[in-house]
Amino acid sequence: MIVITGASGQLGRLVIAQLLQTVPASQIVAAVRSPEKVADLAAKGVQVRHADYSQPATLDSAFAGAEKILLISSSEVGQRVAQHQAVIDAARRAAVKLLAYTSVLHAPTSALGLAEEHRQTEAALAQSGVPAVLLRNGWYHENYTAGIAGDLAHGAHFGSAGEGRISSAARADYAAAAVAVLTAQDDQAGSVYELAGDSPYTLREFADQVSRQAGKPVVYTDLSQADYRAALLQAGLPEFVAELLSDSDAAAAKGALFDDARQLSRLIGRPTTPLSASIEQALAG
Numbered sequence: 001m002i003v004i005t006g007a008s009g010q011l012g013r014l015v016i017a018q019l020l021q022t023v024p025a026s027q028i029v030a031a032v033r034s035p036e037k038v039a040d041l042a043a044k045g046v047q048v049r050h051a052d053y054s055q056p057a058t059l060d061s062a063f064a065g066a067e068k069i070l071l072i073s074s075s076e077v078g079q080r081v082a083q084h085q086a087v088i089d090a091a092r093r094a095a096v097k098l099l100a101y102t103s104v105l106h107a108p109t110s111a112l113g114l115a116e117e118h119r120q121t122e123a124a125l126a127q128s129g130v131p132a133v134l135l136r137n138g139w140y141h142e143n144y145t146a147g148i149a150g151d152l153a154h155g156a157h158f159g160s161a162g163e164g165r166i167s168s169a170a171r172a173d174y175a176a177a178a179v180a181v182l183t184a185q186d187d188q189a190g191s192v193y194e195l196a197g198d199s200p201y202t203l204r205e206f207a208d209q210v211s212r213q214a215g216k217p218v219v220y221t222d223l224s225q226a227d228y229r230a231a232l233l234q235a236g237l238p239e240f241v242a243e244l245l246s247d248s249d250a251a252a253a254k255g256a257l258f259d260d261a262r263q264l265s266r267l268i269g270r271p272t273t274p275l276s277a278s279i280e281q282a283l284a285g
Helices: 010-019 035-043 057-062 080-093 115-128 148-154 171-182 203-214 225-234 239-253 263-268 275-284
Strands: 002-005 028-032 047-050 068-071 098-104 132-137 156-159 192-195 219-222
Touching: 002 010, 010 028, 010 171, 028 035, 035 047, 047 057, 057 080, 068 080, 068 171, 080 098, 080 115, 098 115, 098 171, 115 132, 132 171, 148 156, 148 203, 148 275, 156 203, 156 225, 171 192, 171 263, 192 263, 203 219, 203 275, 225 239
Parallel strands: 002 028, 002 068, 028 047, 068 098, 098 132, 132 192, 156 219
Antiparallel strands: none
């Protein structure tokens, strides 16, 4: 039995959709905070169980009978370490054979502010004795394509990544990597995968690609980290989001989102989704 935590989220849903292609629905558990949000999965025969990272008591029943668990990192930045620890502890009690964790690219050395909670989670896993595999995911194409409508409206893509190269891939590519590990015949415990897209680009090149495909001018406007943060606040984003995005861009300028080892495409057995394809999909609405 394979348990997917955070199964109602975008990545979790993609993982389950791909698992259903090879694994019987009855052997898949969608562990979610709000079961009513995945009624469609229940209708397909997927087991739906209540699981809240912040309510450890829910995790034991959610993981009952589990052989493998995919711990999709919590979206609640600042609370992740305690939440992930609760999952790790429950996985240990359930005596699972494998826990796969979605960490971040080059976690031990990453300049991303987001990386610290991932580093602490990786350390907790190492200390737990739970057989684990680390899926160190790079950036998603969708982190940028989600804002294309705004870019077109302003005729500009704002950021503070300079000429830093970004090795992003589509969210579905990372889902495919998780599925490959969860369904692998060989033992994955102890493996570490640095997962990133095949074709790195700068944000200037991203803006150029959007401009070409949309037939409208979009220029990359590079700001200092402080000015980018201020612009995001002025646009109405919450302070923690503005801090996260500006920090991530500043880290990207230093190479934090770059990787050219192509472990992701090797793991999934195909090239990663081109950025151009994700832009096309976003423009199609």
